[in-house]
Amino acid sequence: MSHAIQEGHTFEPELLKTLGEVFDAEWELIQPAFDGWPQPSIESARTILARVALHLARKGVTDPDALGEKLHRVMRHSYAGVPERRLQ
Numbered sequence: 001m002s003h004a005i006q007e008g009h010t011f012e013p014e015l016l017k018t019l020g021e022v023f024d025a026e027w028e029l030i031q032p033a034f035d036g037w038p039q040p041s042i043e044s045a046r047t048i049l050a051r052v053a054l055h056l057a058r059k060g061v062t063d064p065d066a067l068g069e070k071l072h073r074v075m076r077h078s079y080a081g082v083p084e085r086r087l088q
Contacts, residue, residue: 009058019053022064026071033081049075 011019027049034042052074053067061067072085 009054011057015057015062018062018064018067019057022067022071023050023053026068026075029072029085030075030079030082033079033083045075045079048078 027046030045030049034045037045049071052071056067056070061070069085072082076082076084
């Protein structure tokens with residue numbers, strides 16, 4: 001059974017889980033770049049991260065590594081101070 005997310009698109013539960021995990025991992029990596037920012041700006045950055053994740057998933061990017069790398073690239077391009085992505 002799939003679940004509606006946004007704009008009539010649906011994702012399978014396993015993909016929703018992956019999206020949440022990738023979102024959390026990427027936010028943890030970039031969050032220090034937002035230290036000292038006003039809360040509304042931080043929430044805006046998190047919203048952008050989530051919307052980009054959903055957009056990429058709708059375009060077929062569902063591999064967690066590829067999704068994380070693309071998300072990070074967008075955030076680095078959009079916000080000064082986001083560090084390079086280092087895989088552990």
